Amino acid sequence: MSTSNTLYVDLDGSLIATDLLHESTLKLLRVSPRSLLDLPKWLMQGKARLKREIASRVDIDVTTLPYRNEVVQFVRDAKASGRRTVLVTASDRQFAQGVAQHLGLFDDVIASDGLANISGARKLQAINADAEGQAFCYLGDHAVDLDVWRGADSAAVVSRSSSLLRRASSATRVEAHIEPPAVPIKRYLYAMRVHQWLKNILVFLPLLPVLHELTASVVGHALLAFVAFGLMASGIYVLNDLLDLESDRKHKRKRFRPFASGEIPVRTGVMMCLGLCGGSLLLSVLLINLPFLCVLIAYMLLTTAYSFFLKRRAIVDVFSLASLYTIRVVAGAAATGLPLSLWILSFSLFIFLSLALAKRYVELSGTPAEVMQMARDRNYHLSDVPLVLAGGVAAGQMAALLLCLYLQDQQMLERYAQPHALWILVPVFLFWIMRIWLKAVRHALHDDPVVFAARDWVSRLSVGIAAVAFWFAG
Known part of the structure; x- marks a missing residue:
């Protein structure tokens, strides 16, 4: 023919x-x-x-x-x-x-x-x-x-x-x-970063001081807040990937992401973003409460600002990331109506500032091409490595100090029958945060420390020890 x-x-x-x-x-x-x-x-x-x-x-x-x-x-x-x-x-x-x-x-x-x-x-x-x-x-x-x-x-x-x-x-x-290859459903789930929903466990943090007084209503509102934040975060992750197509395609790992690789069309990504964010807001309006909705909108505005321009400003970007994590704690309190502990809030800000700096440290420790890309996209330079390292370790130590002060707080002491059992949290936390930074310095850390911690058996063991300590504290 x-x-x-x-x-x-x-x-x-x-x-x-x-x-x-x-x-x-x-x-x-x-x-x-x-x-x-x-x-x-x-x-x-x-x-x-x-x-x-x-x-x-x-x-x-x-x-x-x-x-x-x-x-x-x-x-x-x-x-x-x-x-x-x-x-x-x-x-x-x-x-x-x-x-x-x-x-x-x-x-x-x-x-x-x-x-x-x-x-x-x-x-x-x-x-x-x-x-x-x-x-x-x-x-x-x-x-x-x-x-x-x-x-x-x-x-x-x-x-x-x-x-x-x-x-x-x-x-x-x-x-x-x-015939182009089919796109499995797991690639859509990856584009939504469903595995990152683990970060939204922070909405349950305000429940820790009142574990012995929890009601089904409080737990239910916390679970709804977890889902709402997950949907919103997924929508923003999609938006972030859509805005970073070119830079992701130049990255040795990120170029395989669903949108950067062309597996999922850009138009589909836009629809996913709108649907996920809209679903999150609708869930908040119908099933949670107005204070939570206000916190969720604040999160949406901050994370959108981060996607457009805050992430391209050195230092501002890591404070933005730390704030995005801390807002989740505020959201948990807003959804459940529980009082917000300033100790927990301060601890969250410092620990997540440390982890955000760890993420930047890992990225600055990459190949020369990746470091050049960091300079273009994030305004970080190779000469910034000592500052990022020092700031990240210091923020982690400050978080440990705040944990010590919280364990001495009179209101906290009155909530538990054996509050001294919680002091095991201090050495466990210090060991964990120093191990995170040791991994970063040795180039053995995933570029997202939170995801690394979720997969790391030592981190899981640390969480288990903390849970046992709370159980003994009564």
Whole structure:
């Protein structure tokens, strides 16, 4: 069976496992949030104008895009066989030409130019004008490409949809079918960072002083607060990943994250973010109380500010992270109506400041390329390592001191029959925090100390000893 002379290749969703309009809009949101107010005005002038305005304001690093290897190889084989190859896309020409130059596989580029949006029937018109009556094959991935396939001699379909494949087969001869791998549900759960929900155990911390007086209502509200914070945190994690696509793709581990790798589309990520955050707020309104909702909104605002700009300011970023952890403690008190201990609040601030600095220390101890990326994305430099180390260890020691002072507090002493049993917490905590920093200095610490602690048997043993101490204290 003969093949068509010219191969026209779609870009978004076909050659790359993402959409450049979505990615460039997110980058605009990151670098110039105020420009988003102009989006409706640009869109009213046409989608091509919208794409051109965005492309003129942001750059996309085409070298890090998630290219589909099977499609790249298909194009490479077509070119090696003597076929003419053309990149044809609804994305703006600026991005399309960058992709073509990077790959070096295309003889020409047809793309949106600020006046015409090269999609659907208009894409077919552009291809017909370029092909000059010659037969051609078109490679696409979406139902909108059916307009092109109806005018093509053959099709290359990049999709897992059997329905799309059947419709393409009805429109023309299918020359090739490239089926992207399925995305397992665990990748969506990872994108939501469900394993990070462990951090939300902090909402139960205000319950510790009144363990012997707990009621079903108090425990129920604490559990609801745990779920609400989990949903909100997951939504913000998704947003954070969407805003950090380029930097994640340059990281040796983060480039495999679901959004950075193109496994989960950016549009799906935006819907996940809105759904998770909306669900969290709705749960708070309907089933918890107004004080908790106010704390949750404060958390949402702070963590969103962290995602957009606070994390790019050295020292400010670690105080923001410590505050985000401490807010969880405040939320637990707000949800249950229990009094908030200033000792516990102060302890939380210092311990999580120490862990946040440990995270930065690990990142500054990476490869030279990772350190350079830290300088660009976080404003930390290699010369900051001694300061980060000293500050982190000092904050950990201050947390231990605050624990000692809390154990001497008169109200705390009155709550327990054997309060002296709790003093075992001090050496256990000191050992644990120093071990965390020893692991960091020896480059044996996961880049997230909280996740490391959740998986570490020594940390689990420390928690077990603390639980026994509270049981003996009565």
